[in-house]
Structures are given as structure tokens and as C-alpha cells.
Amino acid sequence: MGVGSTGEPVPNKVLRSGRLRSLAYALAVAAGSAREEIANRVRAWHHAEQQAVCDVLKPWAHGTILRATRYPNYFAYNLVRVERDPRMSLEELVSVADDALAGFAHRRIDIEDITAADALRAGFAAKRWRATRLLWMRHQAPLPAGPQVTVEQVSYDAVNALRVAWHHEEGPSGRHADEYHQQARDVALHRGVQVLAVRSAGEPVAFAQLARAGRQAEITEVYVDRRHRGAGLGTALTRAAIDAAGDVKDLWICADDEDRPKKLYARLGFRPAWTMMEFTLWP
Numbered sequence: 304m305g306v307g308s309t310g311e312p313v314p315n316k317v318l319r320s321g322r323l324r325s326l327a328y329a330l331a332v333a334a335g336s337a338r339e340e341i342a343n344r345v346r347a348w349h350h351a352e353q354q355a356v357c358d359v360l361k362p363w364a365h366g367t368i369l370r371a372t373r374y375p376n377y378f379a380y381n382l383v384r385v386e387r388d389p390r391m392s393l394e395e396l397v398s399v400a401d402d403a404l405a406g407f408a409h410r411r412i413d414i415e416d417i418t419a420a421d422a423l424r425a426g427f428a429a430k431r432w433r434a435t436r437l438l439w440m441r442h443q444a445p446l447p448a449g450p451q452v453t454v455e456q457v458s459y460d461a462v463n464a465l466r467v468a469w470h471h472e473e474g475p476s477g478r479h480a481d482e483y484h485q486q487a488r489d490v491a492l493h494r495g496v497q498v499l500a501v502r503s504a505g506e507p508v509a510f511a512q513l514a515r516a517g518r519q520a521e522i523t524e525v526y527v528d529r530r531h532r533g534a535g536l537g538t539a540l541t542r543a544a545i546d547a548a549g550d551v552k553d554l555w556i557c558a559d560d561e562d563r564p565k566k567l568y569a570r571l572g573f574r575p576a577w578t579m580m581e582f583t584l585w586p
């Protein structure tokens with residue numbers, strides 16, 4: 304028998320299960336705050352990366368308006384960033400973007416509070432905005448063994464044909480696309496990215512791209528030519544990029560939360576860190 308807080312006898316079994324419950328609670332709180340810290344770190348990484356490229360950062364009531372005036376076709380750097388639940392209607396938000404991005408061919412709003420984003424999603428879809436639910440992941444489980452595939456480091460331009468093919472699969476085409484590639488090249492070279500590729504018959508058929516800053520790094524791109532998918536190249540390149548990142552504190556990768564690649568990344572040791580949503584209206 305033990306003694307309870309009011310002095311009455313308490314059976315040891317109950318006391319033990321009470322202690323276990325408080326231990327479980329303390330562990331859950333610690334795990335929750337560790338998760339929150341990781342989410343804050345990836346968000347700070349993402350913001351710092353935007354900040355390094357954008358020349359206009361203007362606070363507004365619910366976040367920041369960002370513009371990179373040298374790169375008007377690079378949607379990811381010309382946007383309204385909504386950093387907390389704006390409690391605004393869709394029309395009000397779109398009107399903020401219309402003002403902030405007047406003169407740009409596109410509109411882009413990133414909502415970092417996923418619950419607020421989910422609530423607005425159907426309305427954006429009705430207006431033909433494209434929504435991408437993005438899952439940021441952190442490498443934190445061991446890399447399993449994988450097949451031997453020759454991966455080599457190449458120049459940024461060595462995989463240009465693959466970049467164009469990828470953009471064609473997903474993005475708007477035409478003049479804006481050509482300008483986008485030029486602007487993306489400028490930004491990537493300025494970031495000092497490392498490009499890894501796999502060749503077939505001498506030509507690159509798949510690539511991954513790694514960016515680093517301080518003790519953090521991000522695998523910013525993984526692409527495999529359509530004809531070579533499902534043969535393990537995406538896995539091999541992601542593995543090689545993890546290796547190339549070396550001993551960093553944080554290694555991030557960002558995936559479409561509603562698509563298959565996140566499973567590939569999870570198999571290689573990436574775990575969910577933070578979810579946000581991008582809304583884009585293409586030219």
C-alpha cells in the first residue's frame with residue numbers, strides 16, 4: 304500500500320499505473336514539443352531561403368508579401384505568404400493578392416496554417432486556382448541498403464532537357480516557361496546547388512538537386528524521365544543526395560502530400576515535419 308495525496312491508503316498497483324500515466328503524459332508532451340520545434344525549424348529554413356532571393360518583403364496583417372522583382376516568372380518568390388489563420392473570406396484574400404502582385408501574370412498565395420488552407424481550398428478550386436498540399440519531411444531514420452546505381456555529379460546545365468521535360472509535365476508552357484527556366488537557373492546557381500544525375504546510353508535520364516546553408520540542406524528536386532520510372536532511379540538518386548548532404552543537422556525534402564513520392568522518401572528515412580498549402584493561379 305502507498306499513501307495518496309489526501310493521506311488515504313492507495314494500492315501499489317494503482318500508484319504504479321498513476322505514475323506510468325504521468326510518465327506517458329510527460330513523454331507525449333516532450334514528443335509534441337520536439338515535433339513543434341522541428342516544424343518551426345523547417346519553416347524558418349523555408350522563410351530564410353525565400354528571404355535570400357526576394358528583394359521586397361512587406362509585412363501585412365497576416366504574414367508577409369514577398370517579391371523578387373528580377374524573377375517575375377518564378378512564382379515561388381512572388382507571393383502573399385499567410386503565416387497564420389487570416390479569418391478572411393476567399394474574396395478578401397484574393398484581393399490582397401491582386402494588390403500585392405499587380406503587374407505579375409500569375410497569382411500565388413501560400414497558406415501556412417493547414418487548417419485555414421483546407422477550409423479555403425474548395426473556394427480556390429472553384430476559381431481555377433491550383434492547390435498543392437506540401438509536406439515537408441526531415442531525414443531522421445537510418446538509410447536502408449539499396450541497389451548499386453552509378454550516380455555522378457554534373458553541372459547545372461547538363462540536365463536542362465530533363466528540367467524542361469518536368470516543367471512541361473506540370474507547369475504552364477510558352478514564353479513564361481522559357482523565362483522561368485532562366486530565372487530558376489540564376490537562383491539555383493546563386494544558391495550553389497549540387498546536381499546529381501544518372502545516365503543511360505551516355506545521356507542524363509534522371510537528376511536530383513541539393514541546396515545547403517549552414518548545417519542544413521534540402522533535396523530540392525528529384526526527377527526521372529518518364530520512360531525510366533519504376534526502375535529504382537528515383538530511389539538511387541535520393542539515396543545519393545542524402546549521402547552527398549553528409550553530416551548536416553537537418554536534411555529536408557518537400558513532397559506533394561497527395562502524391563506517391565512521399566512514400567519513396569519515407570522508405571529512405573524521411574519523416575513528416577510540417578504541412579502547408581500553395582495556391583497558384585497560372586497566367
Ligand SMILES: CC(C)(COP(=O)(O)OP(=O)(O)OC[C@H]1O[C@@H](n2cnc3c(N)ncnc32)[C@H](O)[C@@H]1OP(=O)(O)O)[C@@H](O)C(=O)NCCC(=O)NCCS
Pocket residue numbers: 469524525526527528531532533534535536537538539557558559563564566567
Ligand atoms: C518521383 C519520381 C522521382 C520517382 O522516380 P522512380 O525512378 O520512378 O522511383 P523508383 O523506381 O525508385 O520508385 C518508384 C516506385 O517504383 C517502385 N520500384 C522501385 N524499384 C523498382 C524496380 N526495380 N522495378 C519496379 N518498380 C520499382 C517503388 O516501389 C516505387 O513505388 P511507389 O510509387 O509506391 O513509391 C518520379 O516518378 C518522377 O520523376 N516524378 C515526377 C517528378 C516528381 O514528382 N518528383 C518528386 C517531387 S517531390
